[in-house]
Amino acid sequence: MASSLTSLARKAAILPGSVSWEDVHAALARDAKRAGEWAGYPRPMEGTRMVVHPSYPFAQKLSETFCPEDSVHVCHNSDVDESVQHRNSWRSYRDGKELTIWSDSKGFYFTHGRRQNQTTMLLETLGAARAWDLDAEMRAMATLQRHVTEWAYRAYFLTGTFLETSPRSQVIYLFRRLRPTIALTSRPDRKGRDVGVRFLAALCAHPVGYYDGTWAGALVPTDDVIAHLLLMRSDEHLFWKQCNQHPAWAPEAGI
Amino acid sequence: MKCACGRTISANKSACLACTSSARKGGGVLEILNVQGGDVKITFDKDDAQDNIRARRIVTDMLRRGYALVVEVERDGVKKYERIKSFDEKAGEYIIADFDSLEAARVDAEQEVPQTVVDELSRPDALPRLAGTAEPKASRKQDPNDPTKCACGAKWRHQGLCKGTKRRTYRRLPMEITKATGIGRSAGG
Numbered sequence: 001m002a003s004s005l006t007s008l009a010r011k012a013a014i015l016p017g018s019v020s021w022e023d024v025h026a027a028l029a030r031d032a033k034r035a036g037e038w039a040g041y042p043r044p045m046e047g048t049r050m051v052v053h054p055s056y057p058f059a060q061k062l063s064e065t066f067c068p069e070d071s072v073h074v075c076h077n078s079d080v081d082e083s084v085q086h087r088n089s090w091r092s093y094r095d096g097k098e099l100t101i102w103s104d105s106k107g108f109y110f111t112h113g114r115r116q117n118q119t120t121m122l123l124e125t126l127g128a129a130r131a132w133d134l135d136a137e138m139r140a141m142a143t144l145q146r147h148v149t150e151w152a153y154r155a156y157f158l159t160g161t162f163l164e165t166s167p168r169s170q171v172i173y174l175f176r177r178l179r180p181t182i183a184l185t186s187r188p189d190r191k192g193r194d195v196g197v198r199f200l201a202a203l204c205a206h207p208v209g210y211y212d213g214t215w216a217g218a219l220v221p222t223d224d225v226i227a228h229l230l231l232m233r234s235d236e237h238l239f240w241k242q243c244n245q246h247p248a249w250a251p252e253a254g255i
Numbered sequence: 256m257k258c259a260c261g262r263t264i265s266a267n268k269s270a271c272l273a274c275t276s277s278a279r280k281g282g283g284v285l286e287i288l289n290v291q292g293g294d295v296k297i298t299f300d301k302d303d304a305q306d307n308i309r310a311r312r313i314v315t316d317m318l319r320r321g322y323a324l325v326v327e328v329e330r331d332g333v334k335k336y337e338r339i340k341s342f343d344e345k346a347g348e349y350i351i352a353d354f355d356s357l358e359a360a361r362v363d364a365e366q367e368v369p370q371t372v373v374d375e376l377s378r379p380d381a382l383p384r385l386a387g388t389a390e391p392k393a394s395r396k397q398d399p400n401d402p403t404k405c406a407c408g409a410k411w412r413h414q415g416l417c418k419g420t421k422r423r424t425y426r427r428l429p430m431e432i433t434k435a436t437g438i439g440r441s442a443g444g
Contacts, residue, residue, distance in 0.1 A: 039439030204444030
């Protein structure tokens with residue numbers, strides 16, 4: 001990796017326990033600046049897998065740092081078994097897991113992913129708070145205040161959410177701290193019926209990267225909100241394109 | 256303690272002199288949403304040539320890397336936000352699409368409806384949601400000598416813009432007086 005981190009690694013090897021998290025973060029900031037990455041490098045966290053935009057240098061290494069061994073698996077051609085067929089998969093509300101049925105020449109089998117519901121995501125998100133600076137969040141709050149109305153800022157400060165309607169599409173956006181932005185519309189549904197305000201999608205996007213299985217991004221929570229807000233205002237089409245669109249029932253939607 | 260731009264400041268200040276004076280003067284600022292320590296602020300000073308060249312290089316490099324740069328512009332006295340299409344490094348100007356999206360939506364709505372849609376609408380079981388879209392295009396003018404032709408010379412029921420109409424216009428914003436925000440590449444969520 002880059003020079004600041006390399007020297008830090010050497011120091012840690014010679015004198016174990018001499019390197020603090022602050023040193024690692026400062027070294028990451030220095031290296032990001034040197035590499036011209038103005039948004040910085042995301043901070044890896046123990047026990048949490050990171051998803052970093054692949055164009056970032058060391059994205060793969062950063063995403064695997066501190067990851068539990070079994071959670072990282074790079075697929076090879078030899079892993080593919082042509083005789084296996086995927087039959088069906090669905091999400092079980094009762095178990096909070098993704099269930100999959102597959103078959104091969106001998107019979108049918110089922111498997112499931114790890115349990116993922118809002119409680120586990122909430123706990124994981126709480127853990128991600130270790131990666132953020134309090135000063136950075138305060139600064140982001142001050143920036144947000146400059147961009148929104150007094151009432152919207154008041155609502156955000158008190159509830160962590162505020163509403164804004166797009167003048168072009170008339171879509172109503174509910175911007176939320178540490179949750180995906182909810183897109184709502186009051187247009188008639190597909191059959192032309194007037195059903196009042198209805199849910200369109202939960203839009204989730206994190207600049208730079210995010211911690212897997214959480215609602216936390218690499219940026220402090222309010223910076224994520226600012227990114228959503230500015231992209232929506234300046235280029236709504238790009239905003240929808242960049243976001244993952246979660247349905248209301250998915251735990252990732254945070255509803 | 257450090258300012259958002261990286262300069263060292265005393266503990267009782269929130270920003271350095273360069274940042275505060277530039278913001279007070281209404282000068283150009285580029286805020287970049289940053290992982291470490293919140294936003295990075297880059298101020299553009301016309302008088303400092305070295306600083307200016309550095310800032311231009313940073314903006315060009317950011318666009319090349321896929322950052323979304325959003326600028327604050329004023330249209331009819333209202334503050335609006337636009338995404339930068341490109342950057343003229345020599346002139347130090349942001350280039351944005353010069354059209355109001357609301358105005359564009361209004362013109363789109365006025366566009367002539369194709370005959371197939373008109374036929375569909377004339378059916379008794381036409382969907383109510385399509386009603387009202389068959390308005391004739393108000394901005395287009397008919398040729399006074401030949402009613403089958405548009406004033407631009409094309410046939411009256413032509414698609415798209417009239418001949419000679421500028422398809423796309425751009426506006427240039429000098430970076431020294433524009434407030435911009437840089438957003439890093441999105442990793443989804």
